[in-house]
Amino acid sequence: MTYNMIPNEVLHDNELKPISRLLYSDLCSLSNLEGYCFAMNRYFAKLYDKSLNTIISSLKELKEKDYIKVEYTYKKDSKEIEMRKITPLIKSQDIIVNNFKYPIIKIGVPLPKI
Template sequence: MAEEQRGYWGVIPGEVMHDKELPHAGKLLYLVLSSMAHKNGYCWPSNETLAAELNLSKRRVRELLAMLQERGYIRVHVRRTEETSEVERRFIYCGMFPERETAPPSGEDLPDPPAEDCLPSGEKSPDPPAKSRTCIIGRKDLPEHIPPLPPTGGKRGGRKKDKSVPSWKPERFEAFWEYYRTHARGEDRQGAVQEWDKLQPDDALIDTMARALQAQVRSESWRDGVGIPYAKRWLKHARWTDTPKAARDPDKPDGPAREPGVKYI
């Protein structure tokens, strides 16, 4: 069937939709037929075309067409040649007008149906054909004025929500963060969470980090509030490997010990 004869929408009447004895494939076939229907209520697809649209075998398509016809949902009109009475074309009336009596115009330029459409319903048909490139599901030739569907989940166009709890050893991170926040700095928890998850330290490394941090918070510079990084940067730059400057003992004089009786310049 020519591509220009396709409609963008298909319609399923409620009687067809709620027919519990009709398989879902039959309802979908009706939808495909209605999307192909001519303005006078009929279409002329071959069984091969319908099988490609639904990814079914031609034998199954014939069975479903027979079900729809038995229930009065569609009407099939076959036009035969005057000379040999052979099938020339097949027209399927569907849409909302299955009982229309208007015959298709005799002079309309319609494609000839394949010979397989004239086979008896009981004859074996080959395997299902490959998926049609012109399947009405997933077509790319959509009108430009139809807006795209909004993204699913979350706020439209919003950024991903930041994490405040790490995925890697969250209980050990909480102990680290509480100690760091209390003795050093407590800014940018989310950044520290991100770096913690990237680093994924094992228990041995966490213990090493803890001992280094305890020594650093007792250092002279950190006690004076100098050079204390955010926890995020402390993790990112492996600051536990820094050698802290030893704290000055106020009871001991600066510099080396002086021997009595020696004059120093």
């Protein structure tokens, strides 16, 4: 059995839509192996049975509140996106990070050596 965790900081942020909180949880879970998630918006739209616009809005909301960092890699000599990396971030210092191979990144704190 697997499960996702949502840090209290995100869970109790009443400015976030409920779908954004759930999305954050899945972003964390999907980031466990590499430290980032590369799933596409269509994946989340299908997973939650929501529109692409809803997912885009939730990602924007999480990014604006500094809960995620989004990086793009572009195809050579093009503006076409080759890959998107979404890295979950957390601001509080009281999160337990020892249970994950690649834990949630704390802003300004380097990843622990494993």
